[in-house]
Amino acid sequence: MLLENYLCSIVLIVLGLYAIITKKNAFKIVIGMGLVDYGINLMLVSAGFRVNGTAPIFDAPTQTQYFFVDPVPQALTLTSIVIGACVTALALSLVVKIKEHYGTLDTDKVRRLNG
Amino acid sequence: MDKNIKVKNVIVKTAADFFMPIALIFGLYVILHGHLSPGGGFQGGVIVAAAVVLVYLGYGHETTENVFNENLLKKSETFAAIMYAGFAFLGIFYGANFCRNVLADKMGAAGELFSSGTIFWMNFSVGFKVLTGIGFLSLIFFGLLKEKNNESK
């Protein structure tokens, strides 16, 4: 694992959690959720890194190098990106509906269910 | 102000006209070559679904409603999911476990386009499902925008 990737992903995750916990606008909370997902994806892809490895593709006739980076985390990251896209889509449609019902996006005011 | 809007429409419309066939063809290329190069079902499906967004950007909401049929998209999505599960069940019918690549030797050699057994067909059904699914999602969002625009006008 490379140091820069690792540090960047941790910074992204912590910033995403900061956005979810402190921002009051519902849109900014959705952006925070996306940031957490992207940080984890970055860490997942860089978990498969091997020095001097190349892309894990088989070109059968013209292949010269056989030392690949780990292809499993790349497949897992694809699944995780799809899930992140679906979460964003669902959250945004809920935000549109909240604006319709409540007239505001401030989470201090969207709290009819309490106690 | 009118002059400004007309120019913007012409520019966006021309760009949409230019990029739409590119989106369709390139997306299909990425879907079909999933077993030979990076890409595959999901990535190619999203690129093709960008065609729906381009039609909306260039031509407006009425044209989009006339061109794309919502019911057909909904039914194709479920059909693609059933197709995927059907190909996965082929493994059980041939005696092996679930999701086994049982057509690997019956198609072409490795490295050709039409090869690698059930991977090719599963890739295609995933791409089909993604493109119909995201297209349908975009159409619903555009419908929402139209109501809001009508209210604010």
Added chain:
Amino acid sequence: MTNHLPIIAIQVLFLGAFISGLVGYKSNSLRKFVIFLATGTSLVLTLMLFKPVMMEGQIISYWMGNWVPVSDWAIGIGLEVDQLSLFFGLIVTVTVFLGAIYSFKYMSKDNGQDKYYVVFMMLAGSVLGFVFTGDLFNMYVMIEIMTFAAVGLTAFRNHKAESIEAAFKYLVVGSIGSSLILLGTVVMYAQFKTLNLAQITALLNNAQHTPVILFAFALMIGGYAVKAFIVPCHVVAPDAYAAAPSSVSMLFSGIVNKAGIYGMIRLVFVVFASMNLPSMQFLLVFLGTITMFIGVTMALAQSDFKRLLAFHSISQIGYVLTAIGLSTILGLTGGLYHALNHTLFKGLLFLCAGAVLYSTGTTDLNKLGGLAKKMPQTAGLFLVGAFAISGIPPFNGFVSKWLVYQGTFAKSMETNNPGYVFVTIVALIVSVMTLASFIKVTQSVFFGQLPKEFENAEEVPLSMRIPMWILAALCLVAGILPTAVIDYLIKPAVLAIKSAGNYVAVMMGQEYATKIYTEGIAIPKYDYAMAGWNPTSWLILFGVLLIAFALVALTGGFNPRHIVGAENNNAKFDVFFSGEAAEHSHVAGNDLFWGLKHNLKGYFHFMHDVHNGVVNDYALMVVSTTALVMLYLFLLVK
């Protein structure tokens, strides 16, 4: 052929969702027939697995695509059905079948039914897939599908504002939980380079528990605690249960909770094999005890029918977690039995609440009353459920709660630790308060005076009553024949929890298992040190930053503001001096325990302020729980 049964049972549920979406346009009854066929087939297939797995003790291991392990290294996705998985699988399929029958008539007044059934079947299929799988990343994917389906069903009635708000909060908090599980999975993969649960169990058996492994463990415990709605991550559960349609609330309290509990059992007992450490037992018992207590005390103060049932559901999950945390054979038996019973009686109670909502159109306890004359069968079935949850013989709650009391008491005798006697006392008090709360609910909904607007409420249709009768009969049977239930269902599952060696042996081959448990297998060292930095210290730094961040946010350091409190002022309890502050005050059956609530005002006001409805505070509670668990694991667990 029995090898293929688990995957076919899962796929039938998913295929049922899509086929019903395709052919349902023609007619409603065709769609209902497809759903009935799909859930029924899945139930029958899971019951067919009962004989080989439970009675003969065989563990089914299935590699998808025939990718068997190559040179002792697992490369494919594996399903492994042992007795614990089949126990939860039976609970899931029975609940889904009864929920589907109930929702045929219950949802007939709503439009958009085709979307409802598709998402319903996806929820069912994903939970069944979660309990049957043996692969770490597959567990994450199934839990994500379950979260989406649950959020979609909560927001189903989108003409009401509360549904959308509850769904948004559930999505934010649930997504944080799933991200924590994913982060734990990523760290585990980076350590072991494999995702198969059996192989990770084997590798962890001989490895030293480095700080990185403890970090991943803490993250996954935090993630599964959010999914199982354990205090203090429970705050979105009452909103979600109350806003969803009742047939879906039965699924939430029946299988979504249990998925979190199953994930925790599989992780803590089998994979990490850490339950012989007293500090881990203390963690789970502590979490379970405060869940029990806070759940039931909040339930005493509620005035909405389904929200009250949701808080009771949280408190019963506290029972299950406490019993499981004891990690003795008696405790595990009590915990698993209570999980089964909880699904049965809580499902019955939610279906009765749905019947009341269908007939009268409201769930506010202050407005209902005297429905026993109009809906006698529902009232009788509700009484059965209320007796079962309070632990009155001859119903099933009595057996499992008695096992829990006995388990905690025996544990305190064994370890000479008086703390466990305190747990027994808390469990008894919680049981008494549960009974008190249900007396209040029965009085205010079914007995008393019938308000004028409900004069023509009538009994619910037959197809809604059939699942309720079946659940009540199962409650009675599980209470009368406890030894049969324990011998056939619970004991194999408990033995499966305790014997991780079998799990490994079946999945990876007998020679691998003997090799692991006698010698050790070296993990191939992919050199992280190649990049020149040691990731362990950076992970510890991340943990420390997370803890500090949580502490600062909790004390209001980020944006200092006053805590937004909930409003509760009511003039009906003031002393009548001269004139009244309010125009009209109505002392309803709901105010049965006013004295208790008034004397403990400070506690109830604090709890109401904590549940203040702001989604940012809910997310903060989840993050601080994870930080505290991480702190605990680093400091106290050897």
